Structure formats: C-alpha cells, structure tokens
Amino acid sequence: MRKNIKLTAAATATAALALGLSACGTASDPAATSESGAKADESKALVVAASPTPHADILNFVKDNLAKKAGLNLEVREFTDYVLPNTATQQGQADANFFQHKPYLDDFNKKNKTTIVPVVNVHLEPLGLYSKKAKDLAAVKAGQTIAVPNDTTNEGRALALLADNGLITLKDGAGTDAKLSDIKDAKGLKFKELEAATLPRALNDVDAAVINGNYAIEAELEPATDSLVLEKAEGNPYANFLAVKEGNEKDARVQKLAKLLNSPEVKKYIEDTYNGSVVPAFGPAQ
Template sequence: MRNTAKITTAALVTGALTLALTACGSGKDSSASSDSKGPLVVAASPTPHAEILNFVRDNLAKKAGLDLEVKEFTDYVTPNTATEDGSVGANYFQNQPYLDDFNKKNGTHIVPVVTVHLEPLGLYSHKVKKVDELKKGATVAVPNDTVNEARALKLLAADGLITLKDGVGTEATPKDIVKNPKDLTFKELEAAQTPRALDDVDAAVINGNYAISSGLKPAEDALVLESADNSPYGNFLAVKKGNENDPRVKKLAKLLTSPEVKKFIEDKYQGSVIPSF
C-alpha cells in the first residue's frame, strides 16, 4: 500500500493557522512522534521533498530497518504545526531563515536535523525572454511570507533591478527599496500561488519546489537564478525539539545524505535542485 497522503492546503489563511496552533494545545499525540517503534511520518512539500523521501522509502529504508511514511502538504505552515503537535514525527520542506522566523512568530519548537539540498529561487516570465526586456512599470509577483519575500527582493537586487537599503536582512519588504529604475510594481502572493500568476503579471519570483512542480526547469527557464554559493537556504529534515535522537530520525538523516540520494537528486533535477552534502 502506498504510504503517501496528499493534503491540499494552499489556501490557508491566518485564521487557519490560529486553529492549527490552538489544536497544538489539545495534548493529543499521535504514534507519529510518541511511538519510536512505529512508522516515522514525515510532512513534506510534494516536489522535490516528497519525491526524495519516496526514493528513500522505496529503495533504501527497508534495508536500514526504517518504516517511513510520507505526507504531502502544499503550504509552508501546516508541516510545522503538525510537527509541533505530534501529528507527524518530522518535516522536510524549509530552510533556516524561514524556520527561525516561524518559531519566533508562532512559539513553536522545531529544530533542524540535517541539511539535504538547495532549491535556487528564480525569476520567471511568460512575457519576456530576458530581464532587460521588462518594461517600465512592470508587475512582478513575489512570495508574501517574510523570509521568501526578502529572498526574492535580494535576488532582484543582485541582478540590478532594484537597490535595497544597506544592511537589510531576512525581513526586507518593498518598503526597503531605495532605487527602482524600472518602477517595478510588486504583487505579494502566497508562495504556492506565484507560478499560477505568470499569465497575469510580467514576471514572478518562484520558489524552486513550486517552479518544478509547475513544470518549470529552474536551471533552464529562470531569467535570473539564485546563486548556490554560501547560501543559507539549504532545505533540511526537521523535528520538534527533543526528538533529534529518535532512532528513526537518525536513520532517515543518514539515508537522506547518502551517495544514493545525492545521485538521485543530481540525475533527476539536473541542477534545479542541488545536494548540500
């Protein structure tokens, strides 16, 4: 029986987050985290995270004595709230700046275990082939969560489209733009919606996982692609604090950084997803 459950949650809003966090206080723990002898249930974005986990489950887990179950989520909120309340035992979808911001804002206690890969953020368009073809007053869609919006703006700044205030960090917003020679207008959207906006805007900055799942090839299709050099945005396996030493988690961490997984990532994604080990 296939152990992958698809859960569509892209339309989550603040109210849904409030409900999820309220549920955390119910004291109900599932076997996902409380029974170290049961299956390890991992929440993941469909692409590439769940695909990588499914490769591990189908090819490596049995030999390592790991019973692995993968649950797919299409948003960047539920995997953390589910890990916090014990609905799942771990998650694999995020980077350190995003996790730091999430823990701070939501009072969660999620910690990284092992970094697996990097998905370069990219600028895409259905209307122009080159960045310099963007017209004055063009509209650019960007993710609306704190970390990814700042990351998107830094990508545009690195290519000279805008200039940000000196020293701006992972909370940059369009208000921190000091020079905007093309008078770009920014449309802030939930990250999962940015690929769908490509027909309605002049360009969009899209996270790697959403680009790939939408049929884009970051290494080929991006007008501008984030550099992988010294990037703080590596995606990692994460758990609720205190579960780092769960034997199942340790087994999965080892498998996710194995030569077999490295080869799988390189062969399947052709530079659109980059191993970080």
C-alpha cells in the same frame, strides 16, 4: 500504495490539519501513537510532513529504495503550503518535516512560539525569476509588475535576487528579511505580494514572478533553463533540511533517515532527477 495525503491551507489551520490527518484512517495515525526522543518505538512508522516536489519525491525514493534495508518504516505525508508541516510537527501529528530553510524556520518559530529544530541539510532549490512575457532580464523594464512571495523570509530572498541582478536597489543594511519598504530604488517596477504556492499560476497576470524552486518544478518549469535569472548555490544560506520538534533529534528513526538523506544514493538521485534545478547540500544543519 503510498500513505500520502495532500492538504491545502485553510482559514483555520488546526481544523484543516485535524480533518486531513483523521481522513488518513491508518493504524499508524501519529496523533494516537507518536512517541518522542530516543525512547520512540523504532518499529513504528516515522511520519514526515513534506512539500510534494522535490521533498516528498526524495523521501519516497528513500522509502522505496533504502529504508527497508536500514530498518526504517517511513511514511510520507504531502502538504502544499508552508504552515501546516510545522504545525503538524509541533503538535505531534508528524514526527518530522522536510520542506524549509533556516531563515524561514527561525521566522516561523519566532512568530508562532514553536520549537522546531533542524537536523540535517539535504538540498538547495535555487530561487528564480520567471516570465511568460520577457525573454531575458533586459526585457524587464519600468512600468512592469513583478510578483514576489509574501512570507517574510522568501520575500527578502526574492528582493535580494532582484537587487543582485540590478533590477532594484535595496536600502543599506536590508538583510534576509527585507520588505518592499526596504527598496531604495524600484527603478519604475511595481510589485505584487502573493502566497508562494500561487506564484506559478500568477505568471499570466504579471510581467514576471520570483518563484521558489519546488513550486517552479511542480508547475513544470525547468529552473535551470526557464528562469531569467537563478540564485547562485555557492554560499547560499537557504539549504532545505529535515526538521523535528526540539527534543526529538535523537529519535533513532530520525537519525536513520538523516543518514539516508545524506547518502551517495540520494546525491545521485537528486543530480540525475533535477539536472541542476535542485542541488545536493549535505551536512549538519545549524
């Protein structure tokens, strides 16, 4: 049986985190046994906090097919929001996490005074615009409402996607942290800001929504075929990576997992499983 747990965001993140982790009841509870850096006991499980799809799926592929041969004891814990994985890693309840890209991490560290650092890039999940009402981009017209993620970096990314495809015009100089106030010309469109995880469920209530790749896949959407428009992978700064609390980069278990996540076996798994909806983006994380 996989030692996975699924948690949702609660009003008090720390309390929810403590409750979820204590409910695990395993002897390898990282709150009691975690060690840091190169001195970590290699025989102990490396606990990785991850979004369910595709992150936990990729990690479980590694766990089931590659980890034992590499001498890695890997435990995957699933989280369904974008806050608790970093909180768990910073506080030591998880040794690493796998769910985010660099712009999001930079913003999170700044706002929360955390010290999470990237280790190795693994894949890219292209952001897409989806609709149950419009059959193509031309059908998105003035007066309609588009839902976008409400976190800083993913909202900026969503607005860039809309601007790149002519649906809006952004003010000069609007960067990756663009906000609704940076829209120079909305071309009659209205916008609704929602938590990223809730966007697929909102498709019945809005005319279109910009949805992160992992949440689209979880909702049984096929980004490569169901989106009205999809982010281009080339030159994209939003590769998702394995991350740890600063100082733990040289943990031998982390280094083993980083190598496995950039292996030919994982590349093939991603390509065969996701058919272009998730694409490999291997290499050192900056």
